[in-house]
Amino acid sequence: MDKGLTTRQKVEAGLARRRRKEYTFRALGALATAVGVIFLAVFFASLIGNGASAFQQTFMLLDVELKEDVLAPGGELDLQYADFDGLVRSALRDVVPGVSDRSERRALYRLVSTGAGYQLRDLVVADPSLVGTTQTVWVPAASNVDMLVKGNIDRNLDESLRPLSDKQIGWVDVLDQQGRLESRFNRALFTNGDSRDPELAGIKGAVMGSFYMLLVTVALSFPIGVAAAIYLEEFAPKSRLSDLIEVNINNLAAVPSIVFGLLGLAVFINWMALPRSAPLVGGLVLTLLTLPVIIIASRAAIKAVPPSIREAALGLGASQMQVVFHHVLPLALPGMLTGTIIGMSRALGESAPLLMIGMVAFIVDVPGSFSDPATALPVQVYLWADSPERAFAERTSAAIIVLLGFLLLMNLTAVILRKRMERKW
Amino acid sequence: MSFLNRALTLSATAAVAFLISGCGPAETPAAKDSAATGAAPAGSQAQSGRDYVYVVGSSTVYPFATVVAERFGRGSEFKTPKIESTGSGGGLKLFCTGIGVDHPDVTNSSRAIKQSEVDSCAANGVTEIVEVKIGYDGIVIANAIGGASVALSRADIFMALAKEVPGEGEGELVENPYETWADVNPALPAERIEVLGPPPTSGTRDAFVELAMEGGCQTVPWIKALKSSDSNRYKAICHTIREDGAFVEAGENDNLIVQKLEANPGAFGIFGFSFLDQNAEKVKGAQVDGVSPTFDAIANGDYPVSRPLYFYVKKAHVDVIPGLRGFLNEFSSERAWGEEGYLSERGLIPMPTEERSAIAAAVRNLTPLSMAGQ
Known part of the structure; x- marks a missing residue:
């Protein structure tokens, strides 16, 4: 630069270049954000586009005659061997007349879900006096009918290429014209356990499995994590050993989750002989997984409490423990809780470690305790994504939506807790 | 502040109580081992008895076995069997770890069991294995x-x-x-x-x-x-x-x-x-x-x-694990694996009629596998 220039001139000479640089940097930043937002939008759009239809399910209105000679042949109700399916089938034959051929009948029966018979049985179990009457009930239609109604099966395709024949589509149209088909809210998705029939499959088993697991995880990892963090921050003497422990905890947070699954298999199942596939073991494994996250978050929260508060308390004669429990802990608690909730939401989304301890399994019965066999939500997503039946595709997306809903809820709780309890110094 | 104090003490107590109860079974590995090798295997441990059938094995057989399990569970008073998809080799490995409630009753396989697997089963006390061919894929x-x-x-x-x-x-x-x-x-x-x-x-x-x-x-x-x-x-x-x-x-x-x-x-x-x-x-x-x-x-x-698909059953578990015999009968029933059975709708190719009835009879009699006969 020339010596004759004033400072102002020097600045002005470089100004255009500096502005250009700043503009480019801002544009790049905006671009990066836009790319992230677009990916997220595409992800949510495809998820909701695929999964939204799973919250509706096609039902079929049937007038079922609960014949006494079928249900109670000897005058006594015999639910174990009663042919409820037969009753459903004859009701269906009444609606669609003129189906006599054996193979045609079989094709007709495939329009209604196997769940219809179970639904009738539950009805009769609840009220045995119904035997002998005719009941008008909405029963789930088979998943292929549901797919046809939702437009996921193209009726213009060649007959050999689609799962429903021309005849079956004709029958569906007959039912539809009679007002016997209706799209209703898919309650089964929330009240049933897993099933191989898509129209009966639900996520309740997986949700309960995840719930029990997280209960175990939070009951163990929160107190242990907080206690470890307090000891390390407030009481532990600074030494080589405590440095080593700190490095190891930080490393543990980065260990791939499958490793914790292997550890769980070796320690909890093989050595401690806890039951396989149980939420108890799943919770223990997830505890190992979340502990480092909680310890690190809690230590950071304790570190953020200003030393002046500790010093003031000590100066007024409080003991070390009183300082911690009366002053440091309440102030650090929002941060600790946030860390715990974020750890929990990571635990909720894990499936890899559960693979090793037998929780990737077909389990129909909804678990009722910590030792019943169970799966978890992400595992259910994995299992459904791998099923050949078409209707599981939309249910997979629906299960993901529910899982994301839970995650969102947990993260929201973390944000609200932080906002409410946060203190400024 | 006292609220926080109390909350923390509470959760700490709960955790300690939990740990103690959770560690309970750890004291009995020796008991478990003796039960595993004993003559009357399952059920001898009342506190850890299993009231459902436990199946592992092939991911190819999984879509069929799960349908049978669900029908069986809904149609009987027993619990629905639990089915883990571990792959054929992984399933046989788990299957051969021993006799007793901690080990699977049935393993599915998309290939026949190997001599080496029969040997490793025998080494762990699993001697009488019933082979059931279910159809073709x-x-x-x-x-x-x-x-x-x-x-x-x-x-x-x-x-x-x-x-x-x-x-x-x-x-x-x-x-x-x-x-x-x-x-x-x-x-x-x-x-x-x-x-x-x-x-x-x-x-x-x-x-x-x-x-x-x-x-x-x-x-x-x-x-x-x-x-x-x-x-x-x-x-x-x-x-x-x-x-x-x-x-x-x-x-x-x-x-x-x-x-x-x-x-x-x-x-x-x-x-x-x-x-x-x-x-x-x-x-x-x-x-x-x-x-x-x-x-x-x-x-x-x-x-x-x-190729043929199979499952293998431990004879020693039949009539000990509740529902196991019923599950076997359901699987080998005509309405399941028959030409018009519900498994054929899922894509399982049924065996010829005589072969089906011969195998169904073998299932009822629990005829154990003998490798020499193969």
């Missing part, structure tokens, strides 16, 4: 519905996918030079060879290699001669799939393969017949040796790439 080579319809021979499959193929002279092997299907056989389309298939851990891969690749491999006379003279070399030639990118390991998820085929009409995929059956408007199966993969062609044995 076809392995299809399919491409997108919009792609070319092809008729492959097993020799074509071997030539297209083997790592090394026979060269000009006898006994000479060259690195697989074929890039398009037309290079292999001029009757096939001039498209780049791209096949999506399962990884080596899969039973489907094992069966594909044994039935399709080895079948094609045997059409070369000098390699066939190796089978008796140098069986290791024979296996190495026939069973090794090329690794230059023409064969893509697409994971165990067959739905994913179907999706990829839709997106890429030039590619072929290898998967079980049930996925072709369920996705007939998206993908079509190639003819193998002149036979299309249809239900009937697999059932009467015309389609060459098909």
Whole structure:
């Protein structure tokens, strides 16, 4: 630069270049954000586009005659061997007349879900006096009918290429014209356990499995994590050993989750002989997984409490423990809780470690305790994504939506807790 | 502040109580071991008795076994069996770890049990194993519905996918030079060879290699001669799939393969017949040796790439684990595995009638497996 220039001139000479640089940097930043937002939008759009239809399910209105000679042949109700399916089938034959051929009948029966018979049985179990009457009930239609109604099966395709024949589509149209088909809210998705029939499959088993697991995880990892963090921050003497422990905890947070699954298999199942596939073991494994996250978050929260508060308390004669429990802990608690909730939401989304301890399994019965066999939500997503039946595709997306809903809820709780309890110094 | 104090003390107490109760069973591994080797295995431990059937094994049999389990669970007073998909080899390994409530009752397998597995079972006290064949599964080579319809021979499959193929002279092997299907056989389309298939851990891969690749491999006379003279070399030639990118390991998820085929009409995929059956408007199966993969062609044995599916049961567990006998009877009932049974709707190819009734009788009598008889 020339010596004759004033400072102002020097600045002005470089100004255009500096502005250009700043503009480019801002544009790049905006671009990066836009790319992230677009990916997220595409992800949510495809998820909701695929999964939204799973919250509706096609039902079929049937007038079922609960014949006494079928249900109670000897005058006594015999639910174990009663042919409820037969009753459903004859009701269906009444609606669609003129189906006599054996193979045609079989094709007709495939329009209604196997769940219809179970639904009738539950009805009769609840009220045995119904035997002998005719009941008008909405029963789930088979998943292929549901797919046809939702437009996921193209009726213009060649007959050999689609799962429903021309005849079956004709029958569906007959039912539809009679007002016997209706799209209703898919309650089964929330009240049933897993099933191989898509129209009966639900996520309740997986949700309960995840719930029990997280209960175990939070009951163990929160107190242990907080206690470890307090000891390390407030009481532990600074030494080589405590440095080593700190490095190891930080490393543990980065260990791939499958490793914790292997550890769980070796320690909890093989050595401690806890039951396989149980939420108890799943919770223990997830505890190992979340502990480092909680310890690190809690230590950071304790570190953020200003030393002046500790010093003031000590100066007024409080003991070390009183300082911690009366002053440091309440102030650090929002941060600790946030860390715990974020750890929990990571635990909720894990499936890899559960693979090793037998929780990737077909389990129909909804678990009722910590030792019943169970799966978890992400595992259910994995299992459904791998099923050949078409209707599981939309249910997979629906299960993901529910899982994301839970995650969102947990993260929201973390944000609200932080906002409410946060203190400024 | 006292509220926080109390809350913390409470949760700490709860955690301690939990830890103590959780560690309870740890004190009894010795008891467990003695129960595992004892004559009256399960049920002897009242506190850890299992009231449901525990099944592990093949991911190919999983879609069928789960349907049977669900029907059985809904139709009886027993709990629904728990079914883990571990793969055939993994299932047999778990199955052979011992007798007792901690070990599976049944393992599914997409191949027959091996002598080495019978031995390892016996070493752990699992001596009486009942083998139950449940039907057949076809392995299809399919491409997108919009792609070319092809008729492959097993020799074509071997030539297209083997790592090394026979060269000009006898006994000479060259690195697989074929890039398009037309290079292999001029009757096939001039498209780049791209096949999506399962990884080596899969039973489907094992069966594909044994039935399709080895079948094609045997059409070369000098390699066939190796089978008796140098069986290791024979296996190495026939069973090794090329690794230059023409064969893509697409994971165990067959739905994913179907999706990829839709997106890429030039590619072929290898998967079980049930996925072709369920996705007939998206993908079509190639003819193998002149036979299309249809239900009937697999059932009467015309389609060459098909294999039997099995499950194995511990005789010692029957009548001890509640519901196990009922589960076996349900699986081997006509309404399940019969020609018009519900398993055939899921894509399981039924066995001939006499074979079904013979096996059903063996299930009722729990005739144990004897390897000498095979």
